[in-house]
Amino acid sequence: MxxxxxxxxxxxxxxxxxxxxxxxxxxxxxxxxxxxxxxxxxxxxxxxxxxxxxxxxxxxxxxxxxxxxxxxxxxxxxxxxxxxxxxxxxxxxxxxxxxxxxxxxxxxxxxxxxxxxxxxxxxxxxxxxxxxxxxxxxxxxxxxxxxxxxDTHPFVQYFNVEVCREAGLLAPDGTLEPPRGPEGLREQLRAAKRVTGSHGLLLETAGDGVVPWRLFWTLYRQAGGQLFTPDGKRSAFDEGKVRTVLEFLQSLHAEGLTSTGLDADGAIALFSSERGGFFWQGEWEVQTFLEAGIPFSMMRFPGLFGPPLAEADxxxxxxxxxxxxxxxxxxxxxxxxxxxxxxxxxxxxxxxxxxxxxxxxxxxxxxxxxxxxxxSVIDDVQLDPDVWFAGSGSRMWTELTAILGPVMDERMSVRAGVAAMRRVLQDLLATPNPVE
The missing domain is CATH 3.40.190.10 (Periplasmic binding protein-like II)
Structure with a gap:
């Protein structure tokens, strides 16, 4: 090859x-x-x-x-x-x-x-x-x-086994039934929130972390979205798909199913204290929760808008x-x-x-x-777009996360978020690769 x-x-x-x-x-x-x-x-x-x-x-x-x-x-x-x-x-x-x-x-x-x-x-x-x-x-x-x-380190779903069992979400073999689309996920989060009395889903939307980008890219790719043409030189920004993903994420917050304004450490601490049924993050927190001794398990991120694809690096x-x-x-x-x-x-x-x-x-x-x-997700992982300004800790991550996090917890409207994302991507495309 x-x-x-x-x-x-x-x-x-x-x-x-x-x-x-x-x-x-x-x-x-x-x-x-x-x-x-x-x-x-x-x-x-x-x-x-x-x-x-x-x-x-x-x-x-x-x-x-x-x-x-x-x-x-x-x-x-x-x-x-x-x-x-x-x-x-x-x-x-x-x-x-x-x-x-x-x-x-x-x-x-x-x-x-x-x-x-x-x-x-x-x-x-x-x-x-x-x-x-x-x-x-x-x-x-x-x-x-x-x-x-x-290796590959994908975006995954953690869940509290006891919370999900009490909520009636587990299959007979003890595994979590994958949700049937966006509405199926809402039903799972509602059931988990009734058990915890606190949160259905815990995730990072504030601070300098990267969950907002990883979550967006996961769902946008499930919907078949691309950000750039295959040669990485022009925009392929699909405003309709972007809006669909952002409206869904914002709706979870509007219904009170997700946490608000947490950084990564805050979301981890609340899940470790069993204040939520679900936690979305990269798979690297597994040892944190094993050491906490909580009854948790993990699964590949569910397919909400299409196949169960997941962001990864x-x-x-x-x-x-x-x-x-x-x-x-x-x-x-x-x-x-x-x-x-x-x-x-x-x-x-x-x-x-x-x-x-x-x-x-x-x-x-x-x-x-x-x-x-x-x-099994290793055959379906979705790496960042193949452009010089993407990848872990990149400028694209930083600038898009600063938009996506506020949209997710309703500090910014979906309309404003879509426009801001488009501007960021246009500016990045217009910036020459400094080593070419």
């Missing part, structure tokens, strides 16, 4: 534009070039994910004592991507780093990351058929491979720009990635769905509950 490696030319303009991609200045960097037996790795994992990654790295070190592995954890978001972009442009990059696939269109075209070597990937045991086709396709650019997916491994890598250095990096992939059931404990199919289909992962209950 992808071709072999080739050279990239980096200009002074690319170096300067790398700062624009992240929106901040470069504070630290490290020397580039994998020395013999030495490997430098950057990631953005904190909290439970950070602890799990450190354990996986300790396992790698124990199995490969001949490799001196230096790992650096940087802050998630624009600061991380600024440092990664600047390091690649300035040729002071680590040997391997984590990148969200949604950010690939901002990094690959300008040569801030290097293409992978298919021949050496195969020698390390990494093949296209080991990954979902849609994720592998998004891992390339211009017909060449640039990333190896570690994917952590992936990339090779930040370096002037030259030998075959030996490439192979050492790919064997490091392959080691982590083969042990990604450990990574899945935090909720992420392993992208490496031999693990995703393994008995070890299948036995993991509730983490494996929503794994």
């Amino acid at each position: 992808f071709g072999d490696d080739g050279d990239h030319a980096l200009t002074r303009r690319t170096l300067l534009s790398a700062a624009v991609l992240g929106g901040a200045s470069l504070a630290t960097s490290c020397g580039s070039g994998a020395q013999r037996g030495e490997l430098r790795y950057w990631n953005l994992f904190s909290g439970g994910d950070g602890d799990t990654m450190k354990a996986m790295l300790a396992d790698y070190r124990a199995a490969h004592p001949q490799v001196r592995l230096h790992d650096v954890t940087l802050e998630w978001g624009d600061r991380y991507y600024t440092k990664l972009a600047m390091a690649g442009a300035a040729e002071r990059a680590p040997d391997v780093a984590v990148l969200h696939l949604g950010r690939l269109p901002a990094f690959a075209p300008g040569g801030l990351i290097d293409p992978l070597r298919p021949d050496l990937l195969r020698r390390a045991g990494i093949r296209a058929e080991h990954f979902p086709e849609s994720l592998w396709r998004r891992s390339g650019h211009d017909g060449r491979p640039y990333a190896i997916p570690l 994917s952590h992936a491994f990339v090779l930040p720009r370096q002037e030259e890598r030998t075959d030996e250095q490439h192979l050492m990096i790919y064997e490091f990635i392959a080691h982590l992939l083969r042990r990604s059931a450990q990574w899945a404990a935090g909720g992420h769905i392993p992208a490496y199919l031999p693990v995703t289909t393994s008995p070890e992962y299948t036995r993991m509950k509730p983490q494996s209950l929503y794994r």
Whole structure:
């Protein structure tokens, strides 16, 4: 599917534009070039994910004592991507780093990351058929491979099992019956609210989080909506579908079925104290609720406007720009990635769905509950539009969330929200990719 490696030319303009991609200045960097037996790795994992990654790295070190592995954890978001972009442009990059696939269109075209070597990937045991086709396709650019997916982290539905049982919403086997369209969901939320006496649904609509974007993209894609043409150069904004989604979300608040003005921490705290029947968020809060000891379960996000599609992104491994890598250095990096992939059931404990199919289909992962209950969504995940200004922590997320959150809890009208979204997308389309 992808071709072999080739050279990239980096200009002074690319170096300067790398700062624009992240929106901040470069504070630290490290020397580039994998020395013999030495490997430098950057990631953005904190909290439970950070602890799990450190354990996986300790396992790698124990199995490969001949490799001196230096790992650096940087802050998630624009600061991380600024440092990664600047390091690649300035040729002071680590040997391997984590990148969200949604950010690939901002990094690959300008040569801030290097293409992978298919021949050496195969020698390390990494093949296209080991990954979902849609994720592998998004891992390339211009017909060449640039990333190896570690996982996918979709938008999911959490629910309180005891609340739903008392509300009469569970099937005989204890699973939650999927709602029949928007009205079916309203009925479920009404029933859950009668039990809790507080909230049917808890979710984040305020603060600097990203649930409003993830929820909108989930429902808009279920309805068949696109934001841009396939080449990413023109708007495909479907005002009718956007209005339908926003009116539905606002109606849940108007009926008192959802929480009001909560940030992510507030919504998590209320669900942990069993004040709501349902909670919408990414799957990474699974350990939070397991530690809280509440009776909860999880499922893929229900299909309300069409198929049960869900917004997602994917952590992936990339090779930040370096002037030259030998075959030996490439192979050492790919064997490091392959080691982590083969042990990604450990990574899945935090909720992420392993992208490496031999693990995703393994008995070890299948036995993991509730983490494996929503794994079928991996074939239907909806990554952000394939444009340079999208992806985790991107400018598009920030600017659209600032509109969507107020619309969801009635601080802004649907009409004003639709107009504001259209303006944001037009402005983004009119902004040239700084590294092209």
